[in-house]
Ligand SMILES: [Zn+2]
């Protein structure tokens with residue numbers, strides 16, 4: 006495969022992952038890479054993953070990257086009753102705040118079953134910590150391993166506190182519409 010890997014390919018892989026009901030963390034685990042790398046690739050950073058890793062992802066998702074004629078096979082995922090969160094840092098269900106200069110996101114936990122995609126943005130809901138697999142509890146970080154449930158793809162260029170404050174105001178305005 007020596008063709009260019011384009012932003013359109015990034016979007017294609019993201020759509021296929023969502024259609025399969027996989028979180029970024031689940032996909033990363035299957036192909037042996039970091040969730041953050043999948044996240045960056047899906048955000049359009051075409052060099053975030055090595056070509057071999059992109060090919061493993063395409064194979065895992067049943068996607069043909071160039072001139073695709075067949076649609077990906079859609080797996081049926083049966084949700085287990087429990088709690089879930091949206092893994093998309095830009096989703097309004099994830100509220101940013103800053104502790105000791107570190108930007109964190111507090112996800113609004115959603116109940117499952119009830120759907121396996123985020124009602125706000127369509128991302129696949131995660132039902133477990135992406136790092137250790139512990140069930141989702143309330144809060145911003147896993148109670149078992151301390152890993153944040155949601156992490157930013159790229160750090161904001163603005164000062165973190167100011168960025169989080171402005172973002173919280175946007176989210177509050179969005180929620181006021183509901
Ligand atoms: Zn969402």
Ligand SMILES: [Zn+2]
Nearest residue numbers: 134137147150
């Ligand atoms: Zn954990």
